[in-house]
Amino acid sequence: MGDHKDNGINIDPAFVRALAELLDDTQLSEIEVEDGERKVRVARTLTAAAAPVVHAPAPVATPAAAQAAAPAATAPAVDGFADAVKSPMVGTVYLAPEPGAPDFAAVGSQVKAGDTILIIEAMKVMNPVTAPAGGTLKAIHVENSQPVEYDQPLFTIG
Structure with a gap:
């Protein structure tokens, strides 16, 4: 896949996907990378079924970020806090x-x-x-x- 031009900025979809995977691997909610005049920010929506609260979710930069976050939210806890x-x-x-x-x-x-x-x-x-x-x-x-x-x-x- 090549770079895509969007509003004068070259966007590398593979780079954005890599950032989304990094969010999932590190359990961070957002990441921002700056390279000269180009700035890329990837964030995922934070949700939880156990404790409903009112908050403004962060925008998701790509569908890959949402798909990467979904398995982490539904996976059972392996540590001693499974019931927490x-x-x-x-x-x-x-x-x-x-x-x-x-x-x-x-x-x-x-x-x-x-x-x-x-x-x-x-x-x-x-x-x-x-x-x-x-x-x-x-x-x-x-x-x-x-x-x-x-x-x-x-x-x-x-």
């Missing part, structure tokens, strides 16, 4: 509704489906992450004010 609720986005975790307030929930406490366990701040928007089911909060895998990545284990309910 994972982060639906990149941001900063807060365990309490505001500084000085008690945490939303403590390890060992009973929670109901829909109870807010923590919030993730992303782009100055506070996104609640709720319990997908009722039970005992077995573990919280993050600390207050900690930055988190997409699909990082947050907490486990048993």
Whole structure:
């Protein structure tokens, strides 16, 4: 495949596909490469079925990026966090509704489906992450004010 001309910029589809594969391999949500005056940015949409939140998804540069991201989202976890609720986005975790307030929930406490366990701040928007089911909060895998990545284990309910 050769370069394609789009708005005066030469685009190498193989290079864009390679960047999309790099996103999948490294679990990053976006990558930007600059070469002289040419700049290429590839991003993937962050979604999660376990914890619904309101956020603006990043644009996907190519269908290859979306296809590369799909298997990672549906693959079962192999590590010790198979039952953990994972982060639906990149941001900063807060365990309490505001500084000085008690945490939303403590390890060992009973929670109901829909109870807010923590919030993730992303782009100055506070996104609640709720319990997908009722039970005992077995573990919280993050600390207050900690930055988190997409699909990082947050907490486990048993």
